[in-house]
Amino acid sequence: MTSLDKILSNSSSPLSDKSPEISAQIRRLAGALADQLLEMLCQRNGFYSLESALHVFPTHSSQCEIGICDWNENSLWRNRYKNLANDCVFFAEDVFGGQFCIKDGRVYTFDPETGFLEYLADGIDSWAQVLINDYEVLTGYPLAHQWQIKNGQIPAGKRLLPKLPFILGGEFEIDNLYLADAVKGMISRANIANQIKDLPDGAKIKFNFDN
Numbered sequence: 001m002t003s004l005d006k007i008l009s010n011s012s013s014p015l016s017d018k019s020p021e022i023s024a025q026i027r028r029l030a031g032a033l034a035d036q037l038l039e040m041l042c043q044r045n046g047f048y049s050l051e052s053a054l055h056v057f058p059t060h061s062s063q064c065e066i067g068i069c070d071w072n073e074n075s076l077w078r079n080r081y082k083n084l085a086n087d088c089v090f091f092a093e094d095v096f097g098g099q100f101c102i103k104d105g106r107v108y109t110f111d112p113e114t115g116f117l118e119y120l121a122d123g124i125d126s127w128a129q130v131l132i133n134d135y136e137v138l139t140g141y142p143l144a145h146q147w148q149i150k151n152g153q154i155p156a157g158k159r160l161l162p163k164l165p166f167i168l169g170g171e172f173e174i175d176n177l178y179l180a181d182a183v184k185g186m187i188s189r190a191n192i193a194n195q196i197k198d199l200p201d202g203a204k205i206k207f208n209f210d211n
Contacts, residue, residue, distance in 0.1 A: 003128035007054075008044050015046030015065045015156075016058035023069045029089045032105040036124040037091060041068075050135060052154040053095040053144035064156045066182075077183050080190035084115030084197065095140035096166075097159040097185045100127065109138070112186055113167040115193035140172075147174045154179065161185045165192060 001009075020041040027034040038059075046058025046065060061067035068091055070076065078085040088110065092100040099110035100120070107127040108117040120138075121127040136142050140160070147160055154160065161180040164170030 002125060003132050004040060004043070004125060006132060007049055007128055008047070011044060011047040011049035011054075013047070014044050014058065015048075016060045016062060016067065018045070018058075018060040020045045020059045022059055026069060026072060026089055029072075029087060030102045033102050033107070033123060037089070037102065040124050050139050050141045051144050051148060053139035053141040054092065054131070054135075055094075055159075056092040057090075066157065077186040077190065080187050081115050081193060084190075084193060085110070088117075093159065093182070094138065095144040095154070095160050097161065097180075097182055097189075098140075111193075112189040113165050113192050115190075115197060143172060143174060143177065147177055150174060151179070157182055159185055161188075165189065167192065167196070 020038060022030075022034065022038055022041075026037075030037050040056070041059050044056075045060075046067075047056050048054065049056075057068040057071050058065055059067055059069070061070045068089075072078065072088075072090055078088075078090070088101040088103045088108075090099045090101045090110065094100075097112055099112065101108055101110050101117075103117065105122075106119060107121040107123070109120055110117055121130050131138055144154070144160065148154060158179050159182045160177040162170040162176050163178055164176060166172065170176050
């Protein structure tokens with residue numbers, strides 16, 4: 001059993017009943033990993049795992065779910081990050097809306113509060129392996145579990161956002177989390193990322209939270 005098989009064995013049913021396919025634009029950006037991405041989605045066309053802490057986008061949008069092509073439309077949220085989100089294919093997210101993306105033939109995490117990319121793996125299978133080895137940190141599973149015990153299941157299209165952003169010292173605890181629309185969450189944090197991207201280390205910051 002591969003690492004991806006292990007994830008899928010504890011995941012939801014597919015989020016789309018359509019035959020998986022990705023657009024030419026997504027294929028171009030995903031490059032060498034396009035076939036690996038499509039292969040994963042052919043096994044399970046979008047899914048939730050780890051009590052919704054991990055969300056992998058399906059290929060097609062539906063009434064309840066947004067598909068990977070629509071999620072990567074510049075006009076949805078990514079253009080708010082200006083050049084920080086360029087040339088990325090965002091294919092999955094953690095419980096806080098932190099993104100997993102493909103860029104230049106590798107898999108990275110994308111921090112929505114800073115726009116920073118951090119290398120994670122060389123392919124989809126190795127991404128799954130890294131995820132299994134460090135799922136509590138990479139998906140936010142412990143907080144997702146605790147929050148849902150207290151508040152109920154996280155609905156489709158929602159993520160848990162910090163009331164005080166983590167980059168501003170917000171704590172990783174359920175009292176600092178609230179349920180938010182995933183798209184609006186990305187847009188609001190793009191504003192933070194754009195304000196800090198050119199600041200030198202140690203600079204004092206006064207944030208403007210207007211969108």
